[in-house]
Each structure stands twice: as structure tokens, then as C-alpha cells.
Amino acid sequence: MDDLVYLYGLIPMKEAAETSIPAVKGFDGKRDLYTIPIGNITAIVCNLDSQEYSEESIKERINNDMEWLQEKAFHHHETVMKLSKIFTIIPLKFCTLYNNQGSLETAVQTNETKMLAAFDLITGNEEWNLKIYSDDSLLKKQVSQNNPTIEAKRAEISQLPKGKQFFEKKKLDKLVDSELEEEKNKVSEKIHKHLKEFALKGNVKKTWSNDVTGRKDNMTWNSVYLISETKVEEFLEQIQQFEKDMKEKGWQFEATGPWPAYHFSSLS
Amino acid sequence: MQPASQTNGKINLDPDNAEHGLAQLVLTVIELLRQIVERHAIRRVEGGTLTDEQIENLGEALANLEEKMEELKEIFGLDAEDLNIDLGPLGSLL
Numbered sequence: 001m002d003d004l005v006y007l008y009g010l011i012p013m014k015e016a017a018e019t020s021i022p023a024v025k026g027f028d029g030k031r032d033l034y035t036i037p038i039g040n041i042t043a044i045v046c047n048l049d050s051q052e053y054s055e056e057s058i059k060e061r062i063n064n065d066m067e068w069l070q071e072k073a074f075h076h077h078e079t080v081m082k083l084s085k086i087f088t089i090i091p092l093k094f095c096t097l098y099n100n101q102g103s104l105e106t107a108v109q110t111n112e113t114k115m116l117a118a119f120d121l122i123t124g125n126e127e128w129n130l131k132i133y134s135d136d137s138l139l140k141k142q143v144s145q146n147n148p149t150i151e152a153k154r155a156e157i158s159q160l161p162k163g164k165q166f167f168e169k170k171k172l173d174k175l176v177d178s179e180l181e182e183e184k185n186k187v188s189e190k191i192h193k194h195l196k197e198f199a200l201k202g203n204v205k206k207t208w209s210n211d212v213t214g215r216k217d218n219m220t221w222n223s224v225y226l227i228s229e230t231k232v233e234e235f236l237e238q239i240q241q242f243e244k245d246m247k248e249k250g251w252q253f254e255a256t257g258p259w260p261a262y263h264f265s266s267l268s
Numbered sequence: 269m270q271p272a273s274q275t276n277g278k279i280n281l282d283p284d285n286a287e288h289g290l291a292q293l294v295l296t297v298i299e300l301l302r303q304i305v306e307r308h309a310i311r312r313v314e315g316g317t318l319t320d321e322q323i324e325n326l327g328e329a330l331a332n333l334e335e336k337m338e339e340l341k342e343i344f345g346l347d348a349e350d351l352n353i354d355l356g357p358l359g360s361l362l
Contacts, residue, residue: 163327166334167313170306211354 002100003047008033008079009260010108011087012119016042019086024079027072028052033079036101038108041115044083045104048097058095084260088123090115090267091260111267118265125200125226127264128257130239132188132221133213136180138250143180150176187251188221191242198235199225203263217252224263232258291344292351295337296361299351302337303362306330 006027016035024033026046036043061068073094080091098104108115144150150172157168196202207219227235236255243253282289309326312318318326341347353361 161324161328162331163324163329166327166331167310167323170310 002050004050004053005036005045005098005101005104006048007092007096007098007104008044008046008076009083009087009089009091010115011042011044011083011089013037013040013042015087022082022086024082027075029075036104038105039112041108041112043104043108044089050099053097055097058097062095080260084258088119089260090118090122090265091262093262114267118261118267121200122226122261122265125228125261125264126232126258127261128225128227128232128235128255129259130195130221130223130225131219131254131256132191133215133217133252133254134184134220135217135250135252139184140176140180142249143183144176147179150179184220192221192223195223195225195235195238198231198238199227201226201264205263217250224259226261226264288344292346295340295344295346296351296353298340299337300361302333306334 016037021033021035021044025031026033026048028046028048031047033044033046036045076094080089083089084091098107144154153168153172153175157165157172160168192202192204202223202225205222205224207222210216210218213219225235239253239255242251246253309330313323313326341351351362355361
């Protein structure tokens, strides 16, 4: 049986002709990366033994072998990262495999227009990620102190007998919680809108739970931006300014990049 | 990929420290029941079928229970997070 083809990314043929790819070991740690020219596009790939890396065995390891997954995901990320520093690259998702070179070529040929458009979009631009974290207990205090309705309600409740007070307090806590969520969204959306002025595109992503982030404060916002290289500095200065102004109030900002343009070159 | 700390919602049943682990387990169960009772009570109150006196009694009992729970947590050096077990794909207990 043919070897499988593991696809890391696609680059414009012109760039591939000017610069050769760095010597990097492939997914199995043995065979080197190489390029396959397909018309105007060059695919950066490595070969994998189809027995060892069958669809089932990869699924099995992704689900059950954390160490393997960590090592391989890191390899994929590192490789794509390295390539993105040299080339305009459409990065592919972890474990994008083709049965053989022929099926890869067909896939690239059918999507060529989309891919060329993606190159146009990402050339000269960088992908940056922004995560906003909030200290909810600190924000909660501010929300209930700055809200006259909540303040009035609190005063009213303190006059009630203990039993009724208990239920009213619970109700009020719920109200404060929902006000807090609203406030957090309002603030984050405003920031996002402001930052989008510096970017070509800006997309909102799902926030991560604390299990994933390993942090005590909650992730309130997660977004990605495609920014012209010339505007990146200005963009980051804006974030620093937000951080400076809002840190005391319980907000934290984490901007990371430049990333391979995963979010702005999706072919689906 | 979770850090193996005491605050990640896992019950710590270390053989040298079994007492503490057991207290954590027992308090976790009590806290779960307390919250269920509380939610149920709130529903009853909002349902509007209870008399003023019944509401007052229920509320006072729950308030006392909540206070007692705080005291117990204090005694065993546990916080709210310690009483929340991670149920994997089901999310957390509380």
C-alpha cells in the first residue's frame, strides 16, 4: 500500500521556488518534510506508513494516549509555526492526512481558487489572538456598588426578618450575577469593536473553561484578528492601554501572536 | 492536563491524611444536599403556595444551615471549590 501523505500547509508556488523549506523531521520523527508542487500551489508534506498510522490507530491514540497526542500536536504546531515565519502559509489542522499524493493533488486542484484567495488575504498580515480574563468577585462588588437598583434592594432586604431575608438575598445574588455577565459582555464587546478598527478582520471565538486555562480568573472573551503587519504595533499598544486602565478593576488582557493564520485561511 | 492540586475538584484520599479526605467527602455530599434542598425551597416559595410563616421558617432554617456549613468549611480548612467534584464529561458536581 502507498504511504499516507500528512499535509502541514500550503504555500504559493512562487515562494517555494525562491526559498527551499528547512530540513525538519516529519510526523513519524524519521522521514523529512518535502514539497509537492501542484500548479500555483505547493504543498508541504511528509510521508507516513499507512499500517502504523491508519485512521483507527490515530483516533485511538488521540483519545487514549495523552503523551503521544501532546508530543505530536506540539510537533505539528512547531513545524507550521516555523514554516509560517518563512512563507505565506495556509496552515492545515492537526492530522490532515491523504491516502496518497493523487488524492492530495485532486483536493488542492478543486480548491485552488479558494486557496489563492486565502493567500491574497493573509499576505502581509498577521493573526493575533486576544484573551480577556476577569476577576469576577472583584467585578461583582463594582457591579452591585454602582447599581442604584441593587443598592436600594439591599437596603430594603436588611429590614426583613431573617427567613425572608434569606430568600430575597438569593434572588438578589442571581440578579447581580446576571448583571455581571451583561456588564462583562458589554465591556468586552466594546473593546472588540475598538480593536477591529485596527484589523482587517476580527472573529469572536468560544471562551475556555478554567480547567483548560488552569487559571483562577475566568476567561471572558476570546477573539482572533487578522492585522496588517504595519498596524500590529498600534494594535498591541491599544491592548496595553486597556490593560493599564482596567487592571485595577479586575481585568487582564493576553495578546498572543503572530500565529499561522488558522482562522483566516479556512477552506471550508 | 490538570494540575494535581487540591483545588481542582478532586477528592484527596491520601492514606496519611485520610481524616481530611473523609471530611472533604462528607462535606461535599452535605453541600450537594443542602443546595438541592435550597433550590427546591426557592421553587416552593416562588410557587406562591406557602404562607408567610412557612416562608419565614423555611428561610431561617436554610440560613442557619448555610451558616453552619460555612463554619464546618472553616474548621476543616476547605473552600467552596474543594466541595465541587469534577465529574469529567458531566461537568462539575455543583
